[in-house]
Amino acid sequence: xxxFNHEEGAVLRPFFLVLEWGAEMRIAxxxxxxxDALSEKYGPTGDHxxxxxxxxxxxxxxxxxxxxxDVTPPAPGTVDGIIISGSEKGVYDETSWxxxxxxxxxxxxxxxxxIFGICFGHQLMADVFGGxxxxxxxxxxxxxxxxxxxxxxxxxxxxxxxxxxxVPPGARVTAAAPYCPAxxxxxxxxxxxxxxxxxxxxxxxxxxxxxxxxxxxxPDQIAQARATIDGQVSRDLYATEAVAFFRAHxxxx
Numbered sequence: 001x002x003x004f005n006h007e008e009g010a011v012l013r014p015f016f017l018v019l020e021w022g023a024e025m026r027i028a029x030x031x032x033x034x035x036d037a038l039s040e041k042y043g044p045t046g047d048h049x050x051x052x053x054x055x056x057x058x059x060x061x062x063x064x065x066x067x068x069x070d071v072t073p074p075a076p077g078t079v080d081g082i083i084i085s086g087s088e089k090g091v092y093d094e095t096s097w098x099x100x101x102x103x104x105x106x107x108x109x110x111x112x113x114x115i116f117g118i119c120f121g122h123q124l125m126a127d128v129f130g131g132x133x134x135x136x137x138x139x140x141x142x143x144x145x146x147x148x149x150x151x152x153x154x155x156x157x158x159x160x161x162x163x164x165x166x167v168p169p170g171a172r173v174t175a176a177a178p179y180c181p182a183x184x185x186x187x188x189x190x191x192x193x194x195x196x197x198x199x200x201x202x203x204x205x206x207x208x209x210x211x212x213x214x215x216x217x218x219p220d221q222i223a224q225a226r227a228t229i230d231g232q233v234s235r236d237l238y239a240t241e242a243v244a245f246f247r248a249h250x251x252x253x
Contacts, residue, residue, distance in 0.1 A: 023061035025250050028079045030101070031066045032087035032120055037211045042204060045085045049118070052199035053083070056239040057246060067097050073104045076111030080250035084121025086197060090135065090162050091120075091127040102128050109189055114249035116242055117193035123162055125193050126185060131168035135161055138179050140216040142209055143225030144233055147183050147196065149175045155233050156196035157205045161216075163195060190249035198238040202231045 029046040033039075042048055046064025054062060060081075067073050068087065084105075089095060105128050108115060117125045123133035140161045147154050154175075164182040167173060175184025175194060183195040200208075206229055213222040 023059065025057070025060035025081065025246065026079045027057075027060050027062050027081040027083060027246065027250065028074050029062060029064045030073060030082060030084045030121070031064050032068045032085050032089070032101075032124075034068045034088065036088060038204070038207060041207065049083055049085055049199050053239055053242055056236070056243045060246065060250075067101055068095075070097050073101060075104075076107050076113055079113065081114040081116065081246050082108060084115070084117040084124060084193075086119035086121065086159070089120065091124050091133045105129075109191065112190060112249075114246055115191040115193075116245060117191075118199070119158075119160055119195060119197055120162075122185065122193035122195050123164055125187075125191060126164040126166070126168050126171070126182070129168040129171070129187065129191070131164060131171065132166035133162055133164045136163045136165070136180075139218070139221055141179065141225075142213065142217065142222075143205060143228035144230075145177055145179070145196070145228070147175045147177045147180075149184065154237070156194075156198065156237055157200035157229075157233055158196050159200075159205075159208055160195065190245075192242070192245045194238060196237075198242070200233075201235060202229050202233065205229045 029049050031044060031046040033045045044064060050062045050064070065071050065073055105115065105125065109129065115125065127133045141158045143157070144155050145158050147156055163180050164185065167182050167185065170188035171185045173182050173184065174186050177183055180195055185193050206226070209222055209226055217225070
């Protein structure tokens with residue numbers, strides 16, 4: 001599970017308009033959140049993700065596709081890239097949209113579409129592409145955690161208990177933490193994913209604890225998580241890596 005936000009009743013751009021785009025790169029953000037209390041303050045999940053990456057990828061145009069309320073995701077050949085958001089659901093949950101989404105991701109993999117996943121997206125990709133994701137034995141993780149990436153310690157915001165427990169064939173681990181050994185994955189086809197939330201900021205992380213902490217964590221765990229939120233996480237976290245990935249693999253549908 002990944003706690004995230006979506007604005008109930010938000011108006012989505014009809015996806016057929018994607019065919020009329022004139023941008024150099026067309027990226028669909030798969031909004032996998034049905035809705036939660038954070039949306040009243042922050043708006044749709046897709047918009048939140050776009051606000052993180054769009055300033056770094058000006059040649060791209062983005063559309064949010066609300067798959068969690070059964071909006072049909074785009075077919076292969078209609079977009080150059082996909083970003084799969086976090087979700088309040090787990091890969092093991094039975095929803096009307098989960099199986100169609102799995103089939104869509106397999107079709108995009110076969111087509112060669114560039115696929116990037118965040119939190120639930122990271123878990124779903126691993127589960128679909130031959131690995132496994134499940135609820136871990138540790139408590140719900142929130143606040144900021146340190147991850148090992150490319151020999152460096154990187155601080156990132158998290159909100160999850162589920163994690164990848166079996167790395168898919170052909171994938172390699174690109175980020176890890178003691179509590180989450182497969183926190184980032186790069187595949188042998190155009191796919192990349194991370195367990196942490198590069199789109200979060202400090203206020204969002206604080207609000208998440210305020211709104212959901214009592215449901216998911218013990219009081220001492222909430223206090224420990226809150227103590228890690230000190231503004232030291234980069235607002236541009238993982239943007240360089242994500243942009244390089246899309247520029248390398250999303251050159252035209």
